[in-house]
Amino acid sequence: EVQLVESGGGLVQAGGSLRLSCATSTFPNDYFIGWFRQAPGKEREGVSCLFSSNSTDHDSTYYADSVKGRFTISSDSAKNTVWLQMNNLKPEDTAVYYCAAGFDICLEDYVSFWGQGAQVTVSS
Numbered sequence: 368e369v370q371l372v373e374s375g376g377g378l379v380q381a382g383g384s385l386r387l388s389c390a391t392s393t394f395p396n397d398y399f400i401g402w403f404r405q406a407p408g409k410e411r412e413g414v415s416c417l418f419s420s421n422s423t424d425h426d427s428t429y430y431a432d433s434v435k436g437r438f439t440i441s442s443d444s445a446k447n448t449v450w451l452q453m454n455n456l457k458p459e460d461t462a463v464y465y466c467a468a469g470f471d472i473c474l475e476d477y478v479s480f481w482g483q484g485a486q487v488t489v490s491s
Contacts, residue, residue, distance in 0.1 A: 369393055369480040371400075371466040376485035379456055387451040387485055389466035394419060394446035401429070401473050402440065402451045404462035404487075411465070415440040416473035417449060429473040434460075456489045463487075 370392035379385050391400055401416030416429040417440050428440055439452045453460065466482035 369395070369398070369468045371468060371480055371482035373464075373466045373482040373485045376464060376487045378488045378490065381456060381458055381489055381491050383456055383489070384452070384454045385456065385487060386453065387464055387466075387487075389449045389451075389482060391447060391449060391466075391468070394442075394468075397470060398468050398479075399429075399470070399473060400442070400446065400449045400466070400468050402464055403467050403475060403478070404460075404464045406459075406462040409462075411475050413473040413475065414438065414464070415451060417442055417446075419446075453487070456487075458489045458491045461487060461489050 372390040375387040399416040399418045402414045403411050404414050405411040414431050418427050437455045442449045463484045465484045467478040468480040469478035
């Protein structure tokens with residue numbers, strides 16, 4: 368079983384930066400580790416995912432269009448920690464951010480394990 372423990376998040380002004388961290392117990396072959404978010408009144412959406420080198424022929428990273436060029440997902444060499452660096456934050460980025468692990472596609476239906484969630488609030 369994959370355990371995910373998040374840290375980071377908080378309150379920041381628009382244009383600012385935050386970094387989320389996700390400590391993973393393991394990163395099995397063919398899994399992705401990624402970040403999803405859920406804003407009030409909205410469905411949870413995939414923000415960014417990092418695929419293991421043995422996964423399918425998908426790209427090694429995925430970003431939602433809304434965060435491309437602003438967010439960066441990365442990990443240490445052992446993939447014990449996965450980070451989401453969020454720059455140029457906008458009020459519409461306000462949401463609870465969840466670390467997640469799953470298979471194949473960076474979509475909620477493909478997630479097998481979830482972190483506890485971290486609140487990110489961006490003030491205008």
